Amino acid sequence: AQSVTQPDIHITVSEGASLELRCNYSYGATPYLFWYVQSPGQGLQLLLKYFSGDTLVQGIKGFEAEFKRSQSSFNLRKPSVHWSDAAEYFCAVGGGATNKLIFGTGTLLAVQP
């Protein structure tokens, strides 16, 4: 069955520190992978996506993610976190005949001054 696991429910980092949010997926075929961010009271905004090609993908707001097929992972990284990055982050996997998008449970990021 298709699934996405985000092992960290809540993460706190200091402003200026580096960040890595973990995402593991289970998918029978070549997955399409996504990271979305959700600020309080807002919808989901696409940060970046992986469809094929270079396994290191760049996104908006200085985020990047690396697809590692051998580890079934698609971790999100940012070298220096800003206070405005505080939000909830969702990893998702899609594909198949209907291109159904399946989300993880999210990681809530808090940023300390």
Next chain:
Amino acid sequence: EAGVAQSPRYKIIEKRQSVAFWCNPISGHATLYWYQQILGQGPKLLIQFQNNGVVDDSQLPKDRFSAERLKGVDSTLKIQPAKLEDSAVYLCASSLMRGGTGANVLTFGAGSRLTVL
């Protein structure tokens, strides 16, 4: 381009009452999705439309939830009668995808927050 529009943004009802949510997707987007996001969880797909046909409604509680997409544009999601566990944010999304496999990027609306008392 204009984004995905949803209304109302907030709704409070009592259990056993009915409620309807409206979604207007991005112009030209063939595929429309309704997701349910319960507090503390990731979004869960309720129903997916391709133009005005249903592609996937396997997780839609059909005894109380219904959805339609007339003329392949706007969509309405209805809950009748509502239960306490229906309290959630209902997210509408749309994409260009016109069927078949391939990469598909969803654009989400701001959501409609439902509280059932």
